[in-house]
Amino acid sequence: MAQYKIPNATIKRLPLYYRYFQFLSDSHNQKVSSTELAKAVQVDSATIRRDFSYFGSLGKRGYGYEVEPMVEFFKKLLNQDKTSKVALVGVGNLGHALLNYNFSQTNNIKIVAAFDSDPAKIGTQINQITVYDIQDVAQHLHEQQIDVVILSVPVGSAQVVTDRLVQAHVKGILNFTPLRISTPENVRVHNVDLANELQTLIYFLDNYSA
Amino acid sequence: MAQYKIPNATIKRLPLYYRYFQFLSDSHNQKVSSTELAKAVQVDSATIRRDFSYFGSLGKRGYGYEVEPMVEFFKKLLNQDKTSKVALVGVGNLGHALLNYNFSQTNNIKIVAAFDSDPAKIGTQINQITVYDIQDVAQHLHEQQIDVVILSVPVGSAQVVTDRLVQAHVKGILNFTPLRISTPENVRVHNVDLANELQTLIYFLDNYSA
Numbered sequence: 001m002a003q004y005k006i007p008n009a010t011i012k013r014l015p016l017y018y019r020y021f022q023f024l025s026d027s028h029n030q031k032v033s034s035t036e037l038a039k040a041v042q043v044d045s046a047t048i049r050r051d052f053s054y055f056g057s058l059g060k061r062g063y064g065y066e067v068e069p070m071v072e073f074f075k076k077l078l079n080q081d082k083t084s085k086v087a088l089v090g091v092g093n094l095g096h097a098l099l100n101y102n103f104s105q106t107n108n109i110k111i112v113a114a115f116d117s118d119p120a121k122i123g124t125q126i127n128q129i130t131v132y133d134i135q136d137v138a139q140h141l142h143e144q145q146i147d148v149v150i151l152s153v154p155v156g157s158a159q160v161v162t163d164r165l166v167q168a169h170v171k172g173i174l175n176f177t178p179l180r181i182s183t184p185e186n187v188r189v190h191n192v193d194l195a196n197e198l199q200t201l202i203y204f205l206d207n208y209s210a
Numbered sequence: 211m212a213q214y215k216i217p218n219a220t221i222k223r224l225p226l227y228y229r230y231f232q233f234l235s236d237s238h239n240q241k242v243s244s245t246e247l248a249k250a251v252q253v254d255s256a257t258i259r260r261d262f263s264y265f266g267s268l269g270k271r272g273y274g275y276e277v278e279p280m281v282e283f284f285k286k287l288l289n290q291d292k293t294s295k296v297a298l299v300g301v302g303n304l305g306h307a308l309l310n311y312n313f314s315q316t317n318n319i320k321i322v323a324a325f326d327s328d329p330a331k332i333g334t335q336i337n338q339i340t341v342y343d344i345q346d347v348a349q350h351l352h353e354q355q356i357d358v359v360i361l362s363v364p365v366g367s368a369q370v371v372t373d374r375l376v377q378a379h380v381k382g383i384l385n386f387t388p389l390r391i392s393t394p395e396n397v398r399v400h401n402v403d404l405a406n407e408l409q410t411l412i413y414f415l416d417n418y419s420a
Contacts, residue, residue, distance in 0.1 A: 079413075079416055096307065194313070196222070200224075
């Protein structure tokens, strides 16, 4: 697949578009107007047009979008014809919930291994996913060809565990800890900071609400 | 506090700055260079300078930042001198984890009430937070003066529950369901879509990694 230069904000909306076209396809719709699309995904039409423009001519002006070609397009773009395998590190409360979270409901993502340092957890299964000893993380990731990891360890061990993951040749980390972890440039980190999200929402309400 | 017109991206970084200055204060640092600050919060210096410029003259060129005044400034800005009370709706796996999540570790946010429709859960306590019947949500939110809610119900009931929350005069919803919920304009929704976050990370790795 060709490499596009696309803004981050656009990339973040791609799964949203894909999911909606998939939904339309599942409910046997053949086309959708750009107004309906904008309303459903809650992104304004101008932004959608600009997003789509990065990929050449998708849709026709005044006609809208044909569902099946769009599903196929996004499926290829997002590699949804293969399942992405990821691992989870840190089986605390949040880790436990993420192991039970149905990522495959909307995306072809599957957590296939979990890691922890607690002997009481090692060897157990949660939602059919085995919890392995964090000591053996390099070996298991290598064997199962996993290079994306969800990090949900306590903040105090976040950097130590990250260093270990980097040594194990992890390429991407979805970081749920409130710590901004340090990694080499070739390891990509996306942060999901739950307290920050809530704080930002409250800030907006305090300062901008009617 | 004066109303600033600040870009969303800047607002999302404010809690990060606050948290770092707070950390410096806790560890008895009196000043920090802009290079150190940039490294710690992983935002480049130019962006930090632009962010801070919205608030007038913070810091001195070539000198860096004095910690205590910055802590005080962000504390006021983010209303950290009062605790923000929020409620959680939907005590499934994720909701359960969020009730145990220590939001107050880094931010003055406290979940003070939870709601569910499952009779087995109603009346129980999780992390000292009582689970109430979702039928009574309007009454409890009103009594406890809560207008911000974390939504972690199953996707199938997301919109129905949202409509109920809107009727209960909720002003902000942190939406953890994969559904883009519809609300009137005066109700602000922030989406935390976990599958989307993971999908976006994988897309970057597939398309932009070395």
